[in-house]
Amino acid sequence: xxxxxxxxxxxxxxxxxxxxxxxxxxxxxxxxxxxxxxxxxxxxxxxxxxxxxxxxxxxxxxxxxxxxxxxxxxxxxxxxxxxxxxxxxxxxxxxxxxxxxxxxxxxxxxxxxxxxxxxxxxxxxxxxxxxxxxxxxxxxxxxxxxxxxxxxxxxxxxxxxxxxxxxxxxxxxxxxxxxxx
Numbered sequence: 001x002x003x004x005x006x007x008x009x010x011x012x013x014x015x016x017x018x019x020x021x022x023x024x025x026x027x028x029x030x031x032x033x034x035x036x037x038x039x040x041x042x043x044x045x046x047x048x049x050x051x052x053x054x055x056x057x058x059x060x061x062x063x064x065x066x067x068x069x070x071x072x073x074x075x076x077x078x079x080x081x082x083x084x085x086x087x088x089x090x091x092x093x094x095x096x097x098x099x100x101x102x103x104x105x106x107x108x109x110x111x112x113x114x115x116x117x118x119x120x121x122x123x124x125x126x127x128x129x130x131x132x133x134x135x136x137x138x139x140x141x142x143x144x145x146x147x148x149x150x151x152x153x154x155x156x157x158x159x160x161x162x163x164x165x166x167x168x169x170x171x172x173x174x175x176x177x178x179x180x181x
Contacts, residue, residue, distance in 0.1 A: 005042050007181035008033060009049055015179060016057045016120065016149075026143030030150045030176035037155035037166050040127065047124060050151070059148070060119040064109045066102070067125040070132060073101045094132050102133065103141045110145035119148035127155050127166055135165050136172040152176070 002010065012033065033050075035043055051061045074080055077097075083090040106123070115121050126135055135152075142150075156165045158178045 004035065004039065004181035005046055008035060008043075008179065009046065009053065011179050011181070012050060013053045013057070015177070016054055016059060020117075020149070022117065025175070026146045027139075027175035028177070029146045029148070030139065030143065030152060030174070031179055032152045032154045032158065032163060032174075032176050033179045034154050034156060034158045034163070035181065037127065040155050043153060043155075044124075047122070047153075050122065054120045058118075060114065060116070061122065062109070062112070062115050062119055063122045063124060064106065065124045067128045069102050069105060070098070070128060073098050099133050099137065102129065102138055106138065106142045107145050110142060110147070110150075115147055117147050120151050121146070121148065122151045122153065124153045126152060130166050130168075134172075136163075136174065139174070139176075 015031065033043075047063070051063070054061045074083070077083065077093070083093075109115065110121060129135060129138070139152075154163065154165065156163060157167050158164075158180060161173050163172060163174055163176075163178075
């Protein structure tokens with residue numbers, strides 16, 4: 001019996017090798033690789049395998065890791081010392097300024113010349129946004145920038161066309177294609 005990670009790799013391999021329609025909307029170009037949050041480290045260790053299957057299918061691979069977004073944004077903030085002293089005061093800034101920072105960060109990466117119609121752009125470490133922003137809000141703002149396919153490494157669950165990040169928040173319905181074990 002194959003492990004869940006092996007099943008994800010197998011199912012991803014099948015999907016990445018399918019013909020890619022050029023008439024899809026931005027939302028339909030998004031793939032969610034859904035896995036149990038407890039398996040995050042195993043997934044991190046196997047990211048290279050997903051890249052390998054992508055290249056074997058004749059597609060390009062670009063990885064965008066979101067883990068450093070919050071620390072980079074915070075380290076450049078004028079009032080960071082005050083926010084560390086009174087963390088509740090940063091809530092408004094996260095909802096507006098940090099969200100805009102993440103959207104700009106992703107749009108810049110997605111508009112990169114390397115990320116063309118033949119590219120899988122893999123977004124990793126989306127759990128680093130958990131507790132700060134809603135992934136659904138970010139995706140709504142970047143889908144027009146998707147040229148090839150956007151692969152979201154998604155620690156959460158998928159049921160009845162609803163996604164729940166980290167199994168904690170209310171799910172949202174999305175047109176993305178799930179890749180399940």
